[in-house]
Amino acid sequence: MPPVLFASIMAAPYWPFIVLLAGIAVVVVLIAVLRVHAFLSLMIAAIVVGLLSNSADVSSLVQAVEIPMREFGALAGAIGFVIALAAIIGTAMMESGAADKIVSSLINVFGESRAAIALILSSIILAIPVFFDTVFFLLIPLALALRHRTGNNYILFVMAIAGGAAITHHLVPPTPGPLIMAENLQIDLGMTIMAGIVAGILPGIAVYIAGKQLDNRLSFPFRPPVGQKDESSDSNNQGPTPNLFLSLLPIVLPVALISFATIADLTMDPSSSSLEVIQFFGNKNLAMFLGTGLALWLWARRKGWRIQDLGDAVSEPLQIAGVIILITCAGGAFGAMIKFAGIGDAVEWATSGFNVNYILLAWIIAAVMKIAQGSGTVSMITTSSIMIAILGTDASLPYHPIYILLSIGFGAMFISWMNDSGFWVVAKLSGFSERETLQSWTVLLGLLGVVGLVQLLILSMIFPLV
Numbered sequence: 267m268p269p270v271l272f273a274s275i276m277a278a279p280y281w282p283f284i285v286l287l288a289g290i291a292v293v294v295v296l297i298a299v300l301r302v303h304a305f306l307s308l309m310i311a312a313i314v315v316g317l318l319s320n321s322a323d324v325s326s327l328v329q330a331v332e333i334p335m336r337e338f339g340a341l342a343g344a345i346g347f348v349i350a351l352a353a354i355i356g357t358a359m360m361e362s363g364a365a366d367k368i369v370s371s372l373i374n375v376f377g378e379s380r381a382a383i384a385l386i387l388s389s390i391i392l393a394i395p396v397f398f399d400t401v402f403f404l405l406i407p408l409a410l411a412l413r414h415r416t417g418n419n420y421i422l423f424v425m426a427i428a429g430g431a432a433i434t435h436h437l438v439p440p441t442p443g444p445l446i447m448a449e450n451l452q453i454d455l456g457m458t459i460m461a462g463i464v465a466g467i468l469p470g471i472a473v474y475i476a477g478k479q480l481d482n483r484l485s486f487p488f489r490p491p492v493g494q495k496d497e498s499s500d501s502n503n504q505g506p507t508p509n510l511f512l513s514l515l516p517i518v519l520p521v522a523l524i525s526f527a528t529i530a531d532l533t534m535d536p537s538s539s540s541l542e543v544i545q546f547f548g549n550k551n552l553a554m555f556l557g558t559g560l561a562l563w564l565w566a567r568r569k570g571w572r573i574q575d576l577g578d579a580v581s582e583p584l585q586i587a588g589v590i591i592l593i594t595c596a597g598g599a600f601g602a603m604i605k606f607a608g609i610g611d612a613v614e615w616a617t618s619g620f621n622v623n624y625i626l627l628a629w630i631i632a633a634v635m636k637i638a639q640g641s642g643t644v645s646m647i648t649t650s651s652i653m654i655a656i657l658g659t660d661a662s663l664p665y666h667p668i669y670i671l672l673s674i675g676f677g678a679m680f681i682s683w684m685n686d687s688g689f690w691v692v693a694k695l696s697g698f699s700e701r702e703t704l705q706s707w708t709v710l711l712g713l714l715g716v717v718g719l720v721q722l723l724i725l726s727m728i729f730p731l732v
Contacts, residue, residue: 276320282612286604286652289315293600293648294639298685304644305589308596309334315603323606333606334599341598344449345442346591351554352440353587354580355516356396358561361579362568364513365392365404371510373408381412382419382426386473389430390466394438394517395557397590399691401431406695410490420488422481424696425710429473432688432711436642436675437462440520440554442594443646443678447671450601450650455550456528459521461668462675465718469676472717473710480706489697505568516561520553590643597644601651610655624663625673625726628653629719632677640685645678666731673722680715682708 275281289311296307316330324330359365368391372384385405393401409423439445439458448458527548534541547553562576569575631652635645653670657663663670682689683704693703 279612279615281320282608283616285315285318285607286609288318289600289604290635290638290648293644297639297641297644304641305592305596308593308600308644309338312337312596312600312603315600315607319603319607321606321608324603334603337602338595338599341446341449341595342591345445345594347551348440348445348554349442349591349594350584350587351558352395353397353583353590354558355554355561356392356400357580357583358558358565359392359395359513359516360400360404362561362564363507364516364561364564365396367507367510367513368392369405369408371513378412378416381416382422382474382477385409385423385426386430386470389427390434390470391514391517393431393434393441394521395440397441397586398431398435398688402427402691402695405431409696413488419481421484421486421706422477424692424698425477425480425706426473428688428692428707429477429710429714430470432679432714433466433469433473434462436646436679437466437672440550442590443643444671444675446594446598446647447650447674450598450647450654451667451671452654453668453671454528454531456525456548457668458671460525460528461672465672465675465721468721469714469717472714476710476713480709484702484705486698486702486706505570507568508564512560512564516557516564519560520550520557523548523553523556524550593641594643594647597647598651601648601655604648604652605655609652610658613656623723624653624657625665625669625722626719627656628670628673629677629680629715632674633680633715636678636686637681637683640683640687640689642678642682642686642688646674649674649677664730664732665726668731669722669726673719676715676718676722679711679718682711 275284292311292314293307296302296310297304302310312334313331316324316333317327319330324333369384369388372388373381376384385408389401389405392404396404405427406424409420409427412423413420435441435443437444439448439455439462444458444462445455447453448455525548527545530541530544530548534544547556562580565571565579566573566576571579628649632645632649635648636642639645650671653674657667657670682692684690684700689703689707692698692707693700696703698706
């Protein structure tokens with residue numbers, strides 16, 4: 267192509283769309299086809315977008331490399347500490363017996379006949395500080411035990427665990443996807459937590475109804491998965507199992523502090539000294555640190571450890587968190603480069619004269635990203651960056667931007683198939699074949715994504731929150 271023609275194409279108002287498609291194509295090919303690690307794939311894509319951009323913000327080849335690194339570091343400073351603490355809380359709750367206590371208490375309340383409801387609530391609660399695959403691994407032995415006890419409803423039990431965990435994973439911080447969306451869209455974290463919990467109620471009910479329907483309509487041969495760890499045989503547990511109040515406290519305390527600070531911001535006099543104290547304890551970093559301290563105390567008490575023994579114990583969750591932080595921050599760098607490429611101006615040019623529903627647009631972008639490359643977290647990170655580039659920080663929306671955030675979460679939830687690691691977690695740990703997982707888990711997530719979208723479209727008209 268002649269240089270003059272190429273330069274004229276780069277100057278065209280549609281060029282940012284070409285850059286966006288090129289960046290997405292790089293991510294999808296590297297992750298889904300070449301099996302390159304998501305961290306490297308996203309950073310490479312960010313640099314590619316920078317090289318293709320004609321923006322004044324990326325005025326040289328050196329900046330095309332340096333700006334993604336700068337954005338990566340800025341995002342790590344914003345969310346890295348919280349993700350690391352969430353990983354420690356999750357591991358500590360499992361090792362201390364707090365997670366088991368929450369689940370067993372809920373099953374005792376609801377009884378075996380309504381055990382699926384208890385499993386949904388358990389997975390929703392535990393997925394706040396614990397990543398999806400860990401929650402599923404933790405709870406799947408209960409589904410097996412209940413199946414042996416009742417002789418049926420195994421598909422319902424599996425869908426209850428997986429569906430509940432998926433809802434929290436996509437909607438409620440400090441899970442990495444929602445956390446980074448709140449940061450990108452500049453939405454208060456407390457509001458994000460409260461809105462995510464409320465928006466998850468109807469999908470939670472849908473998990474139970476759809477799980478029952480799938481259990482009634484599908485007939486899978488029962489294949490108990492091998493290699494399940496018998497937690498009850500752990501001889502290292504020397505102390506007592508914490509009671510329900512203490513078991514819930516590492517999760518409830520940070521959520522309550524962050525949410526209370528949000529409410530105080532809306533209702534109290536900005537000059538009040540009390541407000542400053544509330545904001546201090548409601549800061550996401552301090553609130554999560556306090557929850558971590560409680561979780562570590564429960565862990566040490568159960569194991570009979572001294573404080574020095576916890577140093578080695580937290581190494582494994584911090585290693586897991588390190589990978590998550592790398593991926594989420596790389597996704598943020600990729601999204602920032604798309605913003606610098608001018609996608610916001612391009613969308614404004616393409617949609618001039620049209621009444622665009624940004625809730626629907628956000629859902630579609632997230633759903634396409636999820637289906638194409640498999641990771642819901644990558645989809646949430648990338649789509650939130652695209653949407654803030656489209657909307658800007660001072661967008662005049664007829665509803666609160668929290669609806670955009672939730673729409674991205676539901677879009678990133680839509681459809682899980684073979685390129686999604688969560689698909690294989692559900693399939694292998696439950697004993698389902700690939701076909702059976704498509705018939706159950708994939709169908710369930712598709713339904714939840716649509717239910718969430720319809721819910722948001724209706725609520726944004728009735729309760730715009732502006």
